[in-house]
Structures are given as C-alpha cells and as structure tokens.
Amino acid sequence: MPALEVENVSLQFGGVKALVDVTYHIEKGEIFSLIGPNGAGKTSMLNCISGLYSPSQGSIKFMGKDIINMKPHKRTNLGISRAFQNIALFSQMSVLDNLKLGRHTKMKSGLLSGGFYWGAAQKEEVAHRKAVEEVIDFLELKDIRHTPVGRLPYGLQKRVEVGRALALQPELILLDEPMAGMNSSEKQDMARFILDMNALQDMTVVLIEHDMGVVMDLSDHIAVLDFGKLIGFGTPEEIKENEAVISAYLGEEEDEEVS
Numbered sequence: 001m002p003a004l005e006v007e008n009v010s011l012q013f014g015g016v017k018a019l020v021d022v023t024y025h026i027e028k029g030e031i032f033s034l035i036g037p038n039g040a041g042k043t044s045m046l047n048c049i050s051g052l053y054s055p056s057q058g059s060i061k062f063m064g065k066d067i068i069n070m071k072p073h074k075r076t077n078l079g080i081s082r083a084f085q086n087i088a089l090f091s092q093m094s095v096l097d098n099l100k101l102g103r104h105t106k107m108k109s110g111l112l113s114g115g116f117y118w119g120a121a122q123k124e125e126v127a128h129r130k131a132v133e134e135v136i137d138f139l140e141l142k143d144i145r146h147t148p149v150g151r152l153p154y155g156l157q158k159r160v161e162v163g164r165a166l167a168l169q170p171e172l173i174l175l176d177e178p179m180a181g182m183n184s185s186e187k188q189d190m191a192r193f194i195l196d197m198n199a200l201q202d203m204t205v206v207l208i209e210h211d212m213g214v215v216m217d218l219s220d221h222i223a224v225l226d227f228g229k230l231i232g233f234g235t236p237e238e239i240k241e242n243e244a245v246i247s248a249y250l251g252e253e254e255d256e257e258v259s
C-alpha cells in the first residue's frame with residue numbers, strides 16, 4: 001500500500017506556478033527523495049504534504065485517507081511530521097526542553113483535564129518522556145541534553161531539529177535538507193540516522209537533499225522537479241540515465257557558470 005499518493009497537485013502564487021500537475025506515489029517503508037534545481041518546487045511540495053500550503057488543484061492521500069483539507073496538527077496526529085530547512089527550535093531552551101515541546105500537539109490532557117484526571121495526565125507525561133528519551137538515545141544527544149540549542153554548532157542544531165520531528169513518533173517523516181551546511185562527518189552521521197530510522201523504526205522517509213551522492217546512496221525512489229513539473233521518477237539508476245533530468249541539471253550548471 002502506498003504511504004502517500006499525490007495526484008495532479010498544482011500550486012500557484014499569483015503568476016508563479018510552484019507546482020504543475022504533479023503525480024507520484026511513495027511506498028510505505030521506503031526512503032524517497034525529492035530533488036531538483038533551486039526554486040523547482042521541492043519545499044512547496046513538502047508544505048502541501050504537511051498542510052502549510054493548500055494546493056489549488058489535486059489530491060493528497062496518506063495511508064489511503066484524503067488529507068487535503070486537514071489542518072497541519074491533524075496531519076501530525078495522523079503520523080506525518082516534519083523537520084524544517086531553517087531550524088525551528090527555541091535557541092534559549094535546552095535540547096531536552098525543545099524535544100519535549102515538540103510533542104505538545106500529541107498531548108491530550110490540557111491544564112483542566114490534567115487537574116480532573118490526574119492519573120491519565122501522569123500516564124501521558126510518562127509516555128511523553130519515554131518518547132523524548134528514545135530520541136535522545138537514538139540521535140546520540142545524551143551529552144548535550146541540557147545545553148541551550150543556540151550554543152550548539154550548526155550541525156548539531158540540525159540534528160536536534162530532526163529529533164524534534166522524530167519525537168512525534170511519525171510513520172512518515174519529512175526532512176527538508178537535513179544535511180545542509182554540515183561537514184562530511186556530520187553528513188555521514190545524519191545518513192546513518194536516516195537509514196536507521198527507516199530500517200529500525202520502520203519509518204517512511206521523504207528527503208529533500210542537494211548532495212547527489214547522498215541522494216543516490218540512500219533513496220529507494222527519486223522524484224525530480226523542475227519549474228514545478230515532475231520531469232523524472234524512478235530508482236537512482238533510472239534517474240542517472242534520465243535525459244530530461246541530466247539536461248535540467250546541466251542547464252543549472254551552465255547558468256551558474258554564466259553568473
């Protein structure tokens with residue numbers, strides 16, 4: 001069964017066509033990458049999946065359920081979580097507190113019900129804490145658990161941002177350039193974490209990444225966007241041979257040489 005079915009999705013901002021009639025499926029349990037030149041529509045696509053943007057046309061189903069009119073926090077509760085390209089953490093707060101806060105949409109007991117049903121609230125708090133501790137172990141954040149996020153090197157901040165999404169225990173995790181700005185050993189660590197969250201925690205992973213080595217090594221399938229259109233879809237081997245993809249990327253390199 002596909003985890004995600006994107007059918008004929010279009011998205012427009014005034015005259016800008018960010019996505020044009022995009023259709024693809026993501027199988028449950030795979031690592032799926034979205035690639036394409038700058039401005040191709042990759043982040044817009046993730047925003048449509050997480051619910052930040054509403055497509056002007058088309059449908060998106062998660063585990064067979066239509067989510068197109070669902071608010072972002074409802075999609076999170078359904079099992080979709082997201083790590084942002086620009087880190088969405090509170091820099092004055094510790095790693096631990098950021099991860100705990102990341103789970104607030106999962107908390108059922110509000111202040112009032114917490115007072116009336118203290119037992120249920122306590123149980124929830126224990127489950128909450130367990131999920132956060134598991135992420136700290138998994139992402140090897142033990143030594144920095146009490147450090148304010150703003151004092152960490154950038155690579156570790158990116159790791160905590162992924163942790164914030166992981167703490168929600170998603171079935172589908174959306175990672176927007178989780179390795180951007182990392183050095184090669186930090187990238188290797190992140191690649192290992194992505195492979196492990198997929199294999200050990202059975203998560204379906206959607207990845208936006210510019211490092212083609214990483215994309216080709218990690219992905220089961222790749223979708224290629226260019227000017228909002230899907231110009232390629234397939235396994236890494238198929239994408240390497242795809243003429244439209246090759247010329248889109250060569251075009252980008254030529255542009256860079258000119259500027």
Ligand SMILES: Nc1ncnc2c1ncn2[C@@H]1O[C@H](COP(=O)(O)OP(=O)(O)OP(=O)(O)O)[C@@H](O)[C@H]1O
Binds near residue numbers: 016041
């Ligand atoms: N909120 C918005 N308002 C107006 N235009 C937008 C908005 N979000 C995206 N766009 C436009 O949609 C197009 C696709 O942008 P998007 O950020 O999705 O591309 P991208 O492939 O993620 O690029 P990058 O690799 O640079 O992050 C661009 O032309 C962008 O300017």
